[in-house]
Amino acid sequence: MSRLLPLVAKAATSRRGGRTLVGPVDLRIDGPGITVLIGPNGAGKTSLLNLLHGTARLSGGRIDWACPIDEARHAQAFVFQRPVMLRRSVVDNIAYPLRIRGVPRREALSRAETAAAQVGLAGMLNRDAPRLSGGEQQKLALARALIIAPDVLFLDEPCASLDGRAMREIEQILIQARASGRRLILSTHDMGQARRLGDDVLFLLRGRLHDSGPAAEFFARPRTSRARAFLQGDIVE
Numbered sequence: 281m282s283r284l285l286p287l288v289a290k291a292a293t294s295r296r297g298g299r300t301l302v303g304p305v306d307l308r309i310d311g312p313g314i315t316v317l318i319g320p321n322g323a324g325k326t327s328l329l330n331l332l333h334g335t336a337r338l339s340g341g342r343i344d345w346a347c348p349i350d351e352a353r354h355a356q357a358f359v360f361q362r363p364v365m366l367r368r369s370v371v372d373n374i375a376y377p378l379r380i381r382g383v384p385r386r387e388a389l390s391r392a393e394t395a396a397a398q399v400g401l402a403g404m405l406n407r408d409a410p411r412l413s414g415g416e417q418q419k420l421a422l423a424r425a426l427i428i429a430p431d432v433l434f435l436d437e438p439c440a441s442l443d444g445r446a447m448r449e450i451e452q453i454l455i456q457a458r459a460s461g462r463r464l465i466l467s468t469h470d471m472g473q474a475r476r477l478g479d480d481v482l483f484l485l486r487g488r489l490h491d492s493g494p495a496a497e498f499f500a501r502p503r504t505s506r507a508r509a510f511l512q513g514d515i516v517e
């Protein structure tokens with residue numbers, strides 16, 4: 281059972297410089313699974329992920345977790361579109377979240393080795409992380425996020441600019457993370473990926489949740505003309 285979920289947003293809003301980037305958004309996310317966040321460029325996907333994760337300030341409304349906010353912050357992780365690599369080895373990068381949580385170095389490195397193996401980086405432990413390929417860096421970022429066993433993992437376009445093979449490998453890691461009981465909330469431009477991974481869909485348009493629900497229903501029978509148009513690849517604003 282997750283300590284964090286359900287995550288409930290009520291009229292959650294993000295404004296910057298007098299402009300509303302997101303909201304008001306109402307949503308409820310519960311249990312393990314993959315939520316895919318889709319919508320055109322500039323719809324507010326990144327902004328909504330940041331708001332939910334707490335890296336962007338709420339300008340209005342509420343975001344509530346099932347546990348106190350400090351606990352919630354510790355049990356979630358975020359993977360960026362372009363992962364940040366510390367100028368250290370692969371194994372040191374993966375061990376980093378454990379080290380800052382006070383886990384002794386030897387134990388942290390041993391757990392990082394296991395985590396590296398789970399994402400296919402076992403042979404690269406001592407490589408310089410900033411020199412890895414894009415796909416390898418993204419796998420490292422996933423191992424580094426998963427090493428704290430987060431209940432909730434946010435991912436912002438984790439496969440942007442990766443080729444088919446790297447994407448397939450990353451998707452396998454995400455599917456495993458779901459199978460181990462996590463909730464993933466992932467933004468993507470790739471409707472193939474959204475269909476392959478999504479259990480639930482959030483469809484954002486101009487910062488508002490235009491449609492949402494189980495992925496099977498959304499993709500088989502989109503309820504609005506704009507959702508239909510978006511899925512057909514038409515330009516929707």
Ligand SMILES: Nc1ncnc2c1ncn2[C@@H]1O[C@H](COP(=O)(O)OP(=O)(O)OP(=O)(O)O)[C@@H](O)[C@H]1O
Pocket residue numbers: 296297301319320321322323324325326327328
């Ligand atoms: N800190 C900020 N201050 C002002 N405007 C911002 C800020 N961050 C994002 N925006 C604007 O908010 C809108 C939503 O941006 P956001 O990156 O959340 O959309 P997105 O759906 O993730 O887009 P994309 O698919 O292109 O990545 C855009 O118009 C963007 O320019």
